[in-house]
Amino acid sequence: MNNGWQKRHLLGIQGLSATEIEQILTTAASMKEVSQRPIKKVPTLRGKTVVNLFFEPSTRTRTSFEIAAKRLSADTINLTANTSSLTKGETLVDTARTLEAMAPDVIVVRHSVSGVPHLLARWVRCSVVNAGDGMNEHPTQALLDLMTVKERKGKIQGLKIAIVGDVAHSRVARSNIWGFTKMGASVRVAGPRTMLPLEIERLGVEAFDRVESAIEGVDIIMMLRLQLERQDGAYFPSTREYARFFGLDLQKLRQARPDVMIMHPGPIHRGIEIATEVADGPYSVILEQVANGVAIRMALLYLLLGQGNEDTNP
Amino acid sequence: MGTFLSGVFGWKKCPHVGEFMQTERKILDAEAMDRALSRMAHEILERNQGAKNVVLVGIRTGGVFIAQRLGAKIREFERIEVPIGIMDITLYRDDIALRNKTPQVRATEIPFSLDDKNVVLVDDVLFTGRSIRAAMDAIVDFGRPQTLQLAVLIDRGHRELPIRPDYVGKNIPTSRHENVEVSLKESGKEDQVLIREGSVE
Numbered sequence: 356m357n358n359g360w361q362k363r364h365l366l367g368i369q370g371l372s373a374t375e376i377e378q379i380l381t382t383a384a385s386m387k388e389v390s391q392r393p394i395k396k397v398p399t400l401r402g403k404t405v406v407n408l409f410f411e412p413s414t415r416t417r418t419s420f421e422i423a424a425k426r427l428s429a430d431t432i433n434l435t436a437n438t439s440s441l442t443k444g445e446t447l448v449d450t451a452r453t454l455e456a457m458a459p460d461v462i463v464v465r466h467s468v469s470g471v472p473h474l475l476a477r478w479v480r481c482s483v484v485n486a487g488d489g490m491n492e493h494p495t496q497a498l499l500d501l502m503t504v505k506e507r508k509g510k511i512q513g514l515k516i517a518i519v520g521d522v523a524h525s526r527v528a529r530s531n532i533w534g535f536t537k538m539g540a541s542v543r544v545a546g547p548r549t550m551l552p553l554e555i556e557r558l559g560v561e562a563f564d565r566v567e568s569a570i571e572g573v574d575i576i577m578m579l580r581l582q583l584e585r586q587d588g589a590y591f592p593s594t595r596e597y598a599r600f601f602g603l604d605l606q607k608l609r610q611a612r613p614d615v616m617i618m619h620p621g622p623i624h625r626g627i628e629i630a631t632e633v634a635d636g637p638y639s640v641i642l643e644q645v646a647n648g649v650a651i652r653m654a655l656l657y658l659l660l661g662q663g664n665e666d667t668n669p
Numbered sequence: 670m671g672t673f674l675s676g677v678f679g680w681k682k683c684p685h686v687g688e689f690m691q692t693e694r695k696i697l698d699a700e701a702m703d704r705a706l707s708r709m710a711h712e713i714l715e716r717n718q719g720a721k722n723v724v725l726v727g728i729r730t731g732g733v734f735i736a737q738r739l740g741a742k743i744r745e746f747e748r749i750e751v752p753i754g755i756m757d758i759t760l761y762r763d764d765i766a767l768r769n770k771t772p773q774v775r776a777t778e779i780p781f782s783l784d785d786k787n788v789v790l791v792d793d794v795l796f797t798g799r800s801i802r803a804a805m806d807a808i809v810d811f812g813r814p815q816t817l818q819l820a821v822l823i824d825r826g827h828r829e830l831p832i833r834p835d836y837v838g839k840n841i842p843t844s845r846h847e848n849v850e851v852s853l854k855e856s857g858k859e860d861q862v863l864i865r866e867g868s869v870e
Contacts, residue, residue: 359770385757385774394810397760427760654774657760661771 360658364476364483367492368533376538380502382654383647389426390649400429403460403660408450409486410436410466415621415645416486416495420463423652429460429660447471448478455479460660464488467585469526482659490524490585495655496620497530499648501538503640504575506647507616512539517569518560520579520601520628521550524586527620528579532558545569546579546601549590566601570611577618578603578629594627604630608638616640692866696841699860702822705838706735709820710742712836717787720749722815724786728804729757729775731793734855735822739791754779756790761803783812789836793851795821798832823862825849 360378368376389397405424409417417433424431434454445453447466454462461482464472469489476483487493505511516535522528522544535542536559544555545563555562563569570576581597591597603617617629617638625631634641697705717723720743727736733755740753755778759765765772790804801819808817820836825843841864843849848865852858 382774385776388776388778389760392810393812396810398806399760399762399765657774658771661765 360661363659364472365494365655365659366472366476366483366485368494368497368530368537369492371494371537373537373539376498376501376534379498379651379654379658380505382658383498383502383650384506386653386657387647387650389653390646395426396428397426398428399657400424400427400660403429404458405429405431405461405463405656406454406459407431407433407486408454408462408464409434410464410471411487413465413486415648416465416493419645419648420484420486420495420652423649424656426649427653427656429656432459447474451475451478455481461656484655484659487526489526490529491526492530492533493526493620494530495648495651496527497534498655499644499651500531500577500618500620501534502647502651503618503644504540504616506643507640508574511535514540514575515543515573516540516575516577517543517545517563517573518577518579519545519566519569519603521582521586521590522546522555522579523550523552524582525579531577532560536560543569543573547591547597566603566607567610570603570607570615572612573615574612575616575618576603576611577620578623580620580622580624581628598627602626602628602630603633605632608633618644621645694864695861696864697823697839697862702838702860702862705822706738707742709836709838710739710746713739713789713818713820714743714747716818716835720747720751722785722787723789724752724754724781724783725789725791725820726754726756726779726804726808728790728792728800729755731851732756732791734853735793735820735851736791737855739789739820752781754781756804756807758800758803758807761806763799763803777807779811783808783814785813785815787816787818788814789818789820791820793822794849795819795824795832795834795837796827796849798828798830801832802830822851823849 389395407417407420421431459481461484462475462479463484463486464475465486466488469491471488472483472485485492485494501511508514518528518531532542542560543563544551544560545566551562615638617633619629619641623629623634625634713723714720725736725740727733736753740751743749743751757775757777759772759774788808792800818835821834822838824834824837824840827845843864850863850865852861854860
């Protein structure tokens with residue numbers, strides 16, 4: 356039986372098998388206990404170095420990676436775009452190769468352009484983890500969402516999930532569509548037509564124009580943040596109108612099952628895509644998602660770095 | 670065409686071809702194991718003057734059932750339920766970087782305080798002592814026990830660290846190439862301890 360982890364990088368959910376996702380979730384469930392101890396640190400990754408290379412603003416993801424690395428005793432270094440040499444005109448590949456020369460073990464990268472982690476992975480010898488690339492993927496977010504669902508519902512297979520909002524600009528949506536369909540859930544998306552990619556059905560999802568009909572009968576509702584920083588044109592008349600038609604409030608929530616679970620990748624826009632009463636309500640698992648994020652990232656760092664010195668893995 | 674080819678090449682290899690004949694010796698049967706565990710439970714009670722301040726922590730995976738057996742013995746002798754924890758030492762191992770395969774991490778479950786307790790670490794087989802070193806490091810992260818003691822069903826020698834058990838079911842001289850296999854009813858087998866020739870790892 357070979358249940359060993361084989362991948363050197365985590366670039367997206369698209370490239371993972373259901374078995375690999377399952378292995379990450381199982382490992383993360385064990386890692387969660389470490390964060391509940393009086394001394395929240397284990398020596399596993401002593402002497403390893405994790406570089407967080409963030410070209411886009413981030414609080415929760417960067418902090419979460421940093422905490423995860425530190426709980427496993429790895430050293431962390433944070434580089435953000437405005438404090439790095441990129442502002443001096445260095446190319447991305449040159450920055451990566453410079454970092455490489457200092458022998459890190461993992462580079463965690465976030466960038467506004469899709470595919471940057473994939474490019475880095477071709478140039479460096481250490482592991483690369485995608486912490487969000489443009490509109491493509493945000494794999495660790497999808498993994499922590501899967502973990503939260505599995506914890507709450509006991510399974511993923513056979514569940515129905517509605518992803519609501521700015522699907523077109525959302526890497527979280529894309530990673531979650533891959534993740535939930537691979538694990539056997541059925542996925543619906545809803546949002547203004549301007550924010551649903553053409554032929555989104557080809558990813559194996561059902562598209563809805565109205566939130567009310569999309570959330571009927573689903574087990575999970577996942578609200579997406581309006582990605583105003585990625586929108587390059589007029590996708591909707593006003594945020595007020597958006598909130599009225601696509602924001603999740605108590606009125607619309609009546610269409611949902613009484614035991615529905617509500618998720619949001621954060622940061623939340625209260626009163627726009629999610630009403631305050633809903634975000635803070637009993638169905639909301641938003642803060643559990645954050646807690647699970649640390650466990651998922653610990654599991655990934657452990658799996659990527661724990662496979663020894665053999666340089667044979669692609 | 671596809672079905673035809675898979676029909677031709679779909680034959681299965683016999684799983685037993687290529688395995689060597691193995692010699693094995695039984696060193697403890699069910700009764701001897703039970704007697705050894707009874708004696709160990711009595712020794713734990715004697716040394717700690719009863720069970721009041723004692724907690725047992727079984728090391729995954731082999732130590733967990735042994736800890737539960739000792740717990741049951743103590744309940745039988747003293748009518749006291751001692752807390753039993755489960756410890757996974759994977760995150761404390763010193764050989765993770767030396768292995769090709771990442772060992773599976775399992776949960777540690779110690780839902781009680783270890784402060785000022787007499788903590789008895791329990792494992793099935795004591796060999797190099799490296800697992801116990803890892804377990805001791807882990808225990809320290811959970812609290813400050815009054816004492817930390819070690820109970821093992823089998824001590825097979827070949828220590829690589831200065832570690833000595835406090836309670837031993839049976840001392841068995843072995844060669845490094847032999848394997849000691851503890852099987853228990855809890856995992857659907859017969860209660861017994863075997864020594865086999867040849868090394869798995």
